[in-house]
Every structure is written in structure tokens, then in C-alpha cells.
Amino acid sequence: MHVDPEIIRLLAFLIGVIAFAALNAAYLVWLERKEAAHIQRRIGPKEVGPFGLLQPLVDGIKLMTKQLIVPAGVDPVLFKIAPILVMVPAIMSFVTIPFSDTLVARNLDIGLLAIFAFASVNVLGLLLGAWGSRNKYAVISAARVVSQNVAYEIPMLITVVTLVMISGTMNLSKIVGLQMGGFWNWNILNLSASPLMPIAFLIFFVCMLAETNRAPFDMAEAESELVAGTFTEYSGMGFGVFFMGEYANIVIGASVATILFLGGWDCPFGLFPGVHWFLLKMYFLIFTVIWIRWTYPRTTFYGLLNLSWKILIPISFVNLILTSAMLKVF
Amino acid sequence: MNCAAIKQKLSAIGAAAVNETEYGRKGFALDVQVAPEQLVAAVSVLDAEGFFIEAVTGVDWLGEQAALRKEAEAKVAAEAKAKAEAAAAAGEEAPVAEPVAEQGELPEDALEAVYDFNHYESLCRVTIRTRVPRSKPEVPTISQIYPGADWHERETHDFFGIKFVGHPYLVPLLLPEDADYHPLLKDFRP
Amino acid sequence: MSAFAESEAKETFVLNLGPQHPATHGVLRVKLTMDGEYIAEAEPVLGYIHRMHEKMGENRTWAQFLPNTGRMDYLHALAYNHGYVSVVERAAGIEVPERAEYLRVITAELNRVSSHLLWFGAFILDLGGFSPLLYAFDDREHILDLLESVTGSRLTYCYFRFGGVYNDIDDNFVPGTRAFIKRLRERMPMYHNLVTKNIILMKRLQEVGPISAEMCRKYGATGPVCRGSGINFDVRKHEPYSVYPEFDFDVPVYDQCDSMARYMVRMDEIEQSLRIIEQALDKLPEGPVMAEKVPKILKPAKGDYYHAVETARGSFGVRVVSDGTNTPYRLKLRSPTFSNLSLFGEASQGMLLPDALALMGSLDLVIPEIDR
Numbered sequence: 103m104h105v106d107p108e109i110i111r112l113l114a115f116l117i118g119v120i121a122f123a124a125l126n127a128a129y130l131v132w133l134e135r136k137e138a139a140h141i142q143r144r145i146g147p148k149e150v151g152p153f154g155l156l157q158p159l160v161d162g163i164k165l166m167t168k169q170l171i172v173p174a175g176v177d178p179v180l181f182k183i184a185p186i187l188v189m190v191p192a193i194m195s196f197v198t199i200p201f202s203d204t205l206v207a208r209n210l211d212i213g214l215l216a217i218f219a220f221a222s223v224n225v226l227g228l229l230l231g232a233w234g235s236r237n238k239y240a241v242i243s244a245a246r247v248v249s250q251n252v253a254y255e256i257p258m259l260i261t262v263v264t265l266v267m268i269s270g271t272m273n274l275s276k277i278v279g280l281q282m283g284g285f286w287n288w289n290i291l292n293l294s295a296s297p298l299m300p301i302a303f304l305i306f307f308v309c310m311l312a313e314t315n316r317a318p319f320d321m322a323e324a325e326s327e328l329v330a331g332t333f334t335e336y337s338g339m340g341f342g343v344f345f346m347g348e349y350a351n352i353v354i355g356a357s358v359a360t361i362l363f364l365g366g367w368d369c370p371f372g373l374f375p376g377v378h379w380f381l382l383k384m385y386f387l388i389f390t391v392i393w394i395r396w397t398y399p400r401t402t403f404y405g406l407l408n409l410s411w412k413i414l415i416p417i418s419f420v421n422l423i424l425t426s427a428m429l430k431v432f
Numbered sequence: 433m434n435c436a437a438i439k440q441k442l443s444a445i446g447a448a449a450v451n452e453t454e455y456g457r458k459g460f461a462l463d464v465q466v467a468p469e470q471l472v473a474a475v476s477v478l479d480a481e482g483f484f485i486e487a488v489t490g491v492d493w494l495g496e497q498a499a500l501r502k503e504a505e506a507k508v509a510a511e512a513k514a515k516a517e518a519a520a521a522a523g524e525e526a527p528v529a530e531p532v533a534e535q536g537e538l539p540e541d542a543l544e545a546v547y548d549f550n551h552y553e554s555l556c557r558v559t560i561r562t563r564v565p566r567s568k569p570e571v572p573t574i575s576q577i578y579p580g581a582d583w584h585e586r587e588t589h590d591f592f593g594i595k596f597v598g599h600p601y602l603v604p605l606l607l608p609e610d611a612d613y614h615p616l617l618k619d620f621r622p
Numbered sequence: 623m624s625a626f627a628e629s630e631a632k633e634t635f636v637l638n639l640g641p642q643h644p645a646t647h648g649v650l651r652v653k654l655t656m657d658g659e660y661i662a663e664a665e666p667v668l669g670y671i672h673r674m675h676e677k678m679g680e681n682r683t684w685a686q687f688l689p690n691t692g693r694m695d696y697l698h699a700l701a702y703n704h705g706y707v708s709v710v711e712r713a714a715g716i717e718v719p720e721r722a723e724y725l726r727v728i729t730a731e732l733n734r735v736s737s738h739l740l741w742f743g744a745f746i747l748d749l750g751g752f753s754p755l756l757y758a759f760d761d762r763e764h765i766l767d768l769l770e771s772v773t774g775s776r777l778t779y780c781y782f783r784f785g786g787v788y789n790d791i792d793d794n795f796v797p798g799t800r801a802f803i804k805r806l807r808e809r810m811p812m813y814h815n816l817v818t819k820n821i822i823l824m825k826r827l828q829e830v831g832p833i834s835a836e837m838c839r840k841y842g843a844t845g846p847v848c849r850g851s852g853i854n855f856d857v858r859k860h861e862p863y864s865v866y867p868e869f870d871f872d873v874p875v876y877d878q879c880d881s882m883a884r885y886m887v888r889m890d891e892i893e894q895s896l897r898i899i900e901q902a903l904d905k906l907p908e909g910p911v912m913a914e915k916v917p918k919i920l921k922p923a924k925g926d927y928y929h930a931v932e933t934a935r936g937s938f939g940v941r942v943v944s945d946g947t948n949t950p951y952r953l954k955l956r957s958p959t960f961s962n963l964s965l966f967g968e969a970s971q972g973m974l975l976p977d978a979l980a981l982m983g984s985l986d987l988v989i990p991e992i993d994r
Contacts, residue, residue, distance in 0.1 A: 142756035238637050242659060242975070317750060318822055326645045326748045327976050399822050400750025402976045403659065459712060459928030459941075485842040487956040491926075491943055548928070548939070548956070552839065552848070552855040557928065580841035583964045591676070606669040606993055615677050616952075 115207035119196040126353050127346035128158035134392050141396045168338035176335065177234040184231025185340050188347035191220035191227075195354045200275045202367040202377040213274040214262065217358060221313065224351060225251040228315075228322060228332045231344070235335035243331030246321040246403050250312055253407050254319075257414040258309035261302050264418070264425045265362050268295045278366030285370040290363040294432070296425040298417070303363045305414050305421075307387075310355035312406065314348065317395035319406055326400075356387035435461045435556040438481060442558075445473045460548070460557040468562050468571050471547075475574045478549050478558060486548035486557070488574075488584035490592035494566070494618040497538045543569045545594055564594070573599040591616035634662050637975075641670045645748050645979045648989030652966075652982075654975075661978050664970045666963055672993040679953035684710055684920045685784065687953070692778040694957065695991040697737040700730040700773075701933035703782040708863060709929035709940040710784050713922035721909040722786035723865045728902045729769060729781060731895040732799070735806070736765040737934035738888045738895075741986045745885070746817060748983035749826055754817050761809060764802045771795060784920060785913030796903055803896050810893065818889065827882035831981030833969050834879055841965035844958050845936025846891065847985060850884035852877030857932035869901045881984040888986070919948050926952075935959050935986050957991045 132147065132154065139146025147154030172178055198213035200206035210216055225247055232244030268289065269277045281288050289295075290303045315322040323331045333341050360366060360383045367380040401409070435452065442450050442464050449465040466474050542563040549558045564571055573596040575582040585596040586605035593614035596602060604611045614620060640651035649670035655663040675694060679687045691706045692699035704726055711718060739762045743755030766776045772791050773781035781787055817823060838848040848855050856873040858866045874890035876883035922944040930939040936958025943952035962985050970978040 138752070142753045143760065144756065238635065242637075245659075320750070324750065324976075326750060327979055329643060396753050398751060398820065399746060399826065400976075401822050402826055402974065404974065405822075405825055457712065457927075458925070459709065459930070482839065484839040485961075486937070486939060487842075487941070487954065489941065489954040489956075491952045546941070546954075548941070550930075550937075552853050552860075555861050557861075559928070578840055578842070579968065580843075580961055580964050583960065604669070606672040608669070615674055616680075 112207070115197075119207060120193060123193045123196055123350045123353070124346065127349040128162060130349040130352065130388065130392075131161065131345070132158050133388070134395075137389065137392045138396045141393070162342070165339050165342040170338045170340050171335075173235070173335050176236050180230045180234025181335075182340075184227050184234060185336070185343035185347065187227030187230060188224055189343050189350065191223040192347050192350035192354060195220045196350075198274060199354070199357050200278060200361070200366065201380050202375075203275065203279070205377055206275060209273065209275050211271070211273045214266065214272040214277070214358075217354065218259065218262070221351070221354065222251075222255070224313075224347070227347070231336070232332040235332075237334045239328040239330075240332050240334050243322050243324065243328045243334075246324075247315065247332065250315075250319065250321055250403075250406060253410040254309045254312040254414075257305055257410060257418040258313065260415070260418040260422050261306045261309070262362070264296065264302060264422050265289060267422075267425055267429060268292065274361050274366075278361055278368065281365040282368050282375065284368075285365065288363065288365040288368070294428075296421055296428060298421040298424060299363075301417060302421050303359070305418050306359055306363065308409075308414065310359060311391060311394065312410070314351045314355050314391075316352065316391055318398040318401045320395075320400060321403055321406065324400060352388055352391055353384070356384045356391070359387055360384045434554065438462060438478070438556060438558065441477050441481075442474055445477060446470055455555070455557075460559045462556065462558040464558060464560045466560060466562050468564055471560070471562050472572050472574060472577070474560055475547070475549075475577050478560075479577050481551070482553075483549040483551050483558065485578045485580045485584070486550050487546075488548075488581055488588050489546050490588045490594055490616065491544040491546060492566075492592060492616060492618045493542045493544060493563075495541065497541050501538065540565045540567060542566065543592055543594055545571050545588065547574070569594045570597050571595070572597050575599055590614070593617065633657070641667075645982065646989075647744060647987055650963075650987060650989050650992070654978075656975070659975050661970050661973050661975065664967050664978065666966055668993055670993065671990050673990075675994045676953050676955060679950050681949070683948050684922070684950060687950070688783070689778070689780045692775075692780050693990065694955065694994055695933055695935065695938070695959075695988050696777055697740055697988055698730075698733050698934040699777070699779040700726075700733040700769075700781060701931050702938060703779060704730055704864070705929055705931040705933075705938045705940045707782045707784055708931065709927050709942050710920070710922065712929055713925070713927040713942060713944055714784070714917075714920055715923075716785045716916055717913055718786055719910045719913055720865070720907050721790075722911045722913075724902050724906050725772075725787050725791065725911060726782055727864055727866065727869075728799070728899050728906075729772060729779075729787075731898050731902075732765050732769060733779070734934045735892050735895045736762045736769075738892050739765075741888060741934070742813070742817075745983045745986075746823070748979055749823065751817070751820075751823070754813070757809075757813070761806055764805065768795060768798050768802060771798075783912065783916075785916035786911045788912070790911045796906070799899060799903060803900055806892070806896060810889075814889070818885075824882065826976075826980055827880065827885055827984070828878075829880050829882075830977045831881040831969060831973070831984060832879045833965060835877075837965055837968065841968075842961040843936070843965055844961065845933070845986075846884050846887040847936065847962045849873065849875050849887045850984075851879045855937075857930050857937045861930060863929070863931060865902075866898075868905070869898045871895075871898050871901075881980050884984040884986075921946055921948055930956075933958060935988065935991070936962060955994055957994060959985070959987055960992045963987060963992055 136146040147157040150156040150160050172181060195217045197207045198210050198216050228247050229244045232240035266272055269280055290300055292299050312319040333344050360380060364383045367375050367377055369375045369379050439450050439462060451463045453460060453463050455461050543566050544561050544563050547560040562571060571594055573585060575585060583605060585599055588594050589602050590604050590607045591614055634655050634657050637654040637656045639654055640646040641649040651667040653665045653667055654661055675690050678690055691702040695702050739758040743758035746754040770776050772795055773779045833851050835851045835853050838851050838853055852875060854873055854875045859873055871894045874887050876886050924944055924946045926941060926943040928939060928941045930937050938958055939956035941954040942950050945951040970981055
């Protein structure tokens, strides 16, 4: 019997991508708890397995065995569809991410566009979940999340457009390919294209924090103000899926930052490029994201919008204009 | 600003009694007794002098009148006894004990509203008291002068049932919203 | 703020903040009428942990009420102890030995530091910063250990007695306390570097939640709330009690009137408390810790008496009315947070929800003390 190897490849990647997303979500929770514990001079999970490594498994079982309460008065369709709307696009985004020059499920020419298209569905899921659960805290949180995402998508996309101008392609593999050969070739240090490139990376990173609703921009959850924000009415695995979606989005964000600015799978010294370098850079970024969360207090909502509209957007525009001018001149 | 000046001003509005107390023994400097009608005027004087409100509370004087009469009767009896003994000692015939005069009905016991004021700069705690009959405990509110009195008056209404006339929102504060009892009254039985 | 003032509030909704809400630290409920995220009206609803301590006081002897005092402001229980024993001592004319007064001041000030540390952690937690809480609890734990060795309990202390304290300190207390003072002095710069100078924190607290001095006066606000509004009022200086006049300490006053000012007042007060403790340890006299002639059955003279003390949250006053029997005729407890919270409704008008919660956190609420 002849089976098209492409189908086997796709199946393998499908399983691989879902497993990668799920395992990441589970073990990022572990990482977050361990890291938070050490920042706070505690030990963190240690009972289940060595270093508490089996804790995510136990947590998962706990979440799955819990009753999924659908409160009276909610819109059942929206309420149930919302977690899926957050989780599925995040997994879909993994399809186009090149972990190394060969390890990519589908190398699309518009890979970058596809990721941002999928990422914008995330906010829709949060909005529908909040609206569907008919909780005032959730609705306030949804209003915040939507305007926050609108505000931060602009500087993020402007920064990305700058990079696309430099690279001349939206194919993620090719973007990385252009940065090969050592850290001085990476976009973050591509000062000949624009002297503002390190700042552009910073803007991208801040926007990524805001887009994934991470502290100090965690307006969606903001537990000391809005109880649990969008997730207030969710229980059991409904909440769990939201949670996994959030972590999957962080992985996506860190991956895109790695690809666009940090040279993807390239070794900083030009030796042995490969998937390990990609993962190392990505997890370093995720580590930083978690580090920030346990260090800073939460900003206020208007402070967050001010930051975007008054600081990040002007700077990213300056960067865009500067880059186009330099591309034209040189 | 000193306590003597405040004392004069409070006396000027016609407070029933303005007593200077010994701070070290009592913990407050001026003890002012006013009629309910003069309360707002007295509090206005303190407000103009820059006092801040510390607390409003009540005291239930149930049984006070009976106790006072009993005390008075005991005093009369003691006097009569002393007289009789003195007479006996002198070898005279004991005078016929005068029958205790019938004293009519007891006057009604009072509920007392107590207001504490203090000053941020100088040490002068002023206690204003006003007494109202237990059957009709109505005191004018001072929440228009001191918005902070709002909660204190609501609390006092909870505990004693003193009605603060003119209070904008006299609903239970600490007790359940449907509470119709006043636990600090001395005849309160749960 | 101006956006709210200009637009007419047409569509509002009611948001129930509490009684089970992470920011209300207990069972406070605030009924908020919201215009979007702006607060049109805020009405605190109290009484969820009301236990009628005042009635309890009328039904037990003077001494039997003592344990109740530690259960109102459970974070600064020793100051409540202090207020109550002081008023009864004033009523009954009991003289307290000097060593006992020193021990009272030392333990009460340690307790004040622990209360401020807990507030510090919980306040930053309100603002979304998680880690300082654990650091503050780490320091607080040392105080609890010290106090446990003296008082026998870790939270709801009942250490003071009429005429003194019930137990003398052990040998480890003085060196332990000195070590703790040294430790905390080393840690305070860290707190300031990590938290106070944080740009997000400064943006969230500066010029947020203004409470004017006049508002403090009208609502009877005391403690750090009024000292953050430029009013130099501290009961320890204003009507000195115990042996406080013998110590050299400052009253931190900030006149910015915002949440940051109240934050700074408390942070500075930690240092001042440490100064008091240090001096008290230096001067600690020898002698008995309990007055000798305290009657077993206390019957203070008729009349009413007032005594105020400075707790971590402000001026706590006790008014007792004695009818000359062995139980109080009337016992009024004037709790500082009750007055401090009463201005929340006016102060929070037109504020954004997160700012209002920062304001509420800066008031340092302890709900059992409000509800009594």
C-alpha cells in the first residue's frame, strides 16, 4: 500500500505540534511556579516527582476531574466556545514556526502574516468568553483586553513591517536565513538597517507582553481588581484551556521574537546552528517574561494605553521612517 | 485655641452645663451637657474652631431614676434613723417617724448621646452629651456639619435606636439590614 | 478624572466589590455604582464580621474583656490591649511599674512594625506585585517569634494586664530584638530600591487618591491617613501616654495627600518604631512587671473615662462608663479604621477602579476592627 509520505509527515507534525503546545503549557506552569518561588525565596513545588516535575501532570488530572460548571444565565455556546477560540489559533500558529531550517510543519511564504492573523483571534476568544459568562468583572476585563490589544497591535505591527522591509520577505525561514552567521548578523544588532533596532526589539518585547496579557500588563486577569477578569466564571478544564492558551501564546510570542530579532536557530558564534539554539533563546525570553511578572506591580489601564499611544507608537514610526530612508539611501 | 476659650463659646450658646474635667483622671478636658436643640449650635462652634470628630455613641440610663430615688430614700431613712438615735441617746422620746411622702410616678429614664471631639493641634478633647427620653429618642443629626458623623450616627441608631432627625440615610450599618432591635439597650433580650 | 466630570453619567451599573474579593482583605463589601470603569458612587457596606464586642463588654468583668481587645485589630493587637488596660487603670487609679510600661512600649512597637510590614506586602499585592509580600512576611516572622517568646501567642495577643504585663521577658528577648532591628535596618533600603523607587509603583500612587486635610478633619481620620495629608497628629505625641515622652522619635508627615504620601508615612514609621524600641531596650529598668496592689475584683469609681492610644492605623479610643460594679456599664470602642474608611465614599468619587483600590489599600483596612 502506498501512502504519500507528505501525509505521514503532516500527521507527525500535527501530533508533534499539539504535544509541544500542551507540554509547554504544562511545564511552563511548573517553570513559573518554580521561578516565582525562587524569586520569593521559597522552594516551590517539590512533592510530586523529583523537583516537583510531575506536578503539572497532577494539576492536569485535577483540572480534568473537576466539574465544569456552566452558571445559570450564561450564553452556553459562547461560554464553551471561548476557551477553544483561545487555544486553537495558538496551536495553529505553531504550524508555520521554523524551529530549525528543516524542522517546520509548513513553510509558508506568508508565515509572518499567518501568525499575526491567528494571534488576533485570541482577543476574540477572551471577549466572547467574558460576554458569554455575563459577569460584570469579566465584561470590564474584556473591554480592557480589546482596547489593550488594539493599542499594542499597532506598534507591534509597525515594528514587524520595519523588519519585513529589511528582509524583503514574510517567510520566517528566509528571515532567519538572512541572519545566519553569528550574533552580529542578527536583526537586533542590524544597526546598518536602522540604528534603532535594539529599541525596536524592546518595543516588540513589550508589545508581546501586552498582547499575551502578561504582567505588568495583565489587565485581563488583574486578580486584585477584577477577581479573575475574563475567567471569573470558568472552572475546571474551561479555565485550564484558557490557561494553556495563554502559555501557548507566550511560546508563540517568544518564538516570533527569536525568529525576527535573535536569529532563530543560528548560533551566536556561527557554530553548529540548530534547534537547540532556537529553544535556548525562546526559553530565555520566556524566563524573562516570568521574571518580569514576579518583579513588577501591575500598571493601570490608562498608564498602559498612554505607554502605547504616546511612547511606543511614535518611536516605532520613527524607526519605520528611519529604516525606509536608510534603505533608500544605502 | 485653648480649652478655656472653647468653654466660653460653648457657654455662650446656652449649653446646660460646661464642666472642665481633670484630663489626667478622665481622659477628656471638657464635659458639655446640652439640650438636643442646642446640639447643632454647639457642634458648629467646635467645627469653626477646627475640631475633628472622634466618635458618636450612646449610653442607656435605664433604671437611673429608680436608683436615684432609692438613693434619696435611703438618705432620708438614714437621716431619720440618725435623728432617732440622737434623740434616744439624749434620753428623749423618739419622734414619730414622718411617713415618706408619696413621690408620684418616676420621671422617665434617658438615653444619652455622647459626642467626642478632638483637635489635631492642641490637646482638648470635648465631650458633648445630650439626653433624650427613652420613649422618644430624637436628636438632630450633625452629619451636615461633619460628614464623618454619618456612619457614627448610623451605628448609634443600630445599637440604641436613637433617631437622628434629618439624617439622610439612617439604615443599619453594622447590624443586618432588616434589624429592628437595638442590642445595647439595657432591656434588650436576644 | 476630567473625562468623567464632562460626560453625563447616563448608563451606570452596580458592581459589588466584595464581601469576597481579593482586594478587600476580609469581608468588606463596597457597593460601587460604575460609569464604565469610573466610580460614580461608592458605598461601603459593613457588618459582615460584626460581633458586638461592646455588648460583650457589658456582660463580663473588666478583666474578662481583655482577650476581646486582641481580636478586633488582629494586626496590632497589643495597641488595643494597651488602650483598654490604660483606660481601666485610669478609672481604677492603678499605678503601673516602670519596667512594665517599658515592656508594653517595646512589644507594642514591635507589633506596630509587624503590622506595617504586613500592610506593605498586602498593599503591593493589591497593586499586582506579588513578591514583596513574601519578603515582608519573612521579616514579620522574626517579630512574631520574638513576641511569641514573651506573650505566648503569635497574633491575638493578650499580654497586658491591669497593673502591668503578665510575664517578664526571657534572656533571649533583648539580644534577639537588637538583632532583628539590625536586620530590618539592612533590609529597608532593599525595600525602597525594589519597591518604592519602582516607576510603575510611583505612577500608580503619586497624585492618586487625594485626601485633603479638611476631609480628614471632617471625617475624623487619624493615623497615617491624616499624616499623609500634612496633619501632624500622633497620639503618642499629642496626648502622651505610657512612657512615650521619654523617647526621642519623629512623627513622619507628608503633605502630598496622595496614596504615595500614606505609603511613605508608614515606611518611615517603621524606622521610628525601631528607634523607640532601641531606646527602650537601652533604658529598660529593672523591677517588677506587675503592680502589687491590684484588687482581684476590680470596681472602678463611678463615672466615665476615656483613653486614646496610637495604633498602626490611627487613634484608638476607649470610653468606659463605670457604675462602680465589677462589670463595665458601657464600653465604647472608637476604632480608627472606621473613621478612615468612612471617607472612602467621598474620596473615591470619579476615580478609576484600580486607582480606587490603590486608595483603599493605602487606608490600611482591618475589617474586624471596623465592624467590631
